[in-house]
Amino acid sequence: MRTPVNVADYERLAKETLDPGAWGYYAGGAGDELTLRENEAAWARWCFRPRVLVDVAGAATTVTVLGQELGLPLLIAPVAFQRMAHEDGEAGTARAARDAGTIMCVSTMTTTPLDEVAAQGSLRWFQLYVFRDEGLNRSLVDQAREHGYTGLVLTVDAPVLGLRERDLRTGFTISPDITVASLGRGGLTPLEAFAMVSPSVTWHDVERFAIEAGLPVVLKGIQTAEDAFLAVEHGAAAIVVSNHGGRQLDGVRATIDLLPECVEAVDGRIPVLIDGGIRRGTDVVKALALGARAALAARPFVWGLATGGEAGVRHVLELLREEIRVSLALLGCTSPEQLRPEHVARRD
């Protein structure tokens, strides 16, 4: 293939590069993968309503999220086991995030230690799976704070791991030299690592983290207006409307279809972010029009990492930023903040 020009090109290249077990883990979803497919398909059900004859010279793609200005309204979602995709791993992703001026969310299941990721100099949030071991949770949050992570992402859609049949079919395992840094152990499968995660986390814990962590708490995995409302009530600084990329409960709706009710429930009190199936800058722009402050993506950056390491992630970020820049201009917007629900309409 010639130089990849979009995320789909990177996906094809990643599939050729990765071994079948790793590919199945990264690409796959839960159950029948209804939600996995739905997340991507749903973006096409929204169409644009562009305004013309607007001076768009000098238009910007920057947004502010929890007080930090980002170069584009797209963050890098937490992804476990990045050194399995490429030896550059989380450090490579972090350098690409730094150069694009965006936030990298570092997974609890990072295969590079938190201080080493921090040393690459990107903006960074730490994603916590709350372990049964309270001491370990405290130590991880302390490390995150000490190493300049500016947000604590609590992923709330995974009290247990979803049922991923691709991993069963491939007999997916992780090689012993791929170490989950927070656990100090190599060769753990996602299921084995999840045996240590608490299935008993509740709103009470959210409040506790919001008070004690010394970092703004971002709740990732909100899917209803009811929970969006509770998130605000319990001290969340932001929410991410997310179904974990279709990897947890299969059969839930696409995230873009959940966004309006969550935005309405939050009523401007905290920023609403979204992820799931974003493969184009136009998807990001649709999300912002419907009320998201910014979006996150996971697999597009995994495809970049697997194909070209740090350079691949950097290129995917550049491609998506350019798609966002051009779409904004063609909609008649000089900044992401100008996007309104009037800029989109349902196709049907």
Ligand code: FNR
């Ligand atoms: C994830 N995701 C995830 N989320 C999280 O909070 N902690 C994690 O460790 C991981 N790990 C992880 C691994 C892999 C391989 C994937 C694909 C995803 C979920 C991720 O952050 C995000 O919510 C969705 O993947 C977004 O959907 P897209 O962009 O992948 O379609």
Ligand code: LAC
């Ligand atoms: C996953 C976990 C680790 O989705 O979040 O595989």
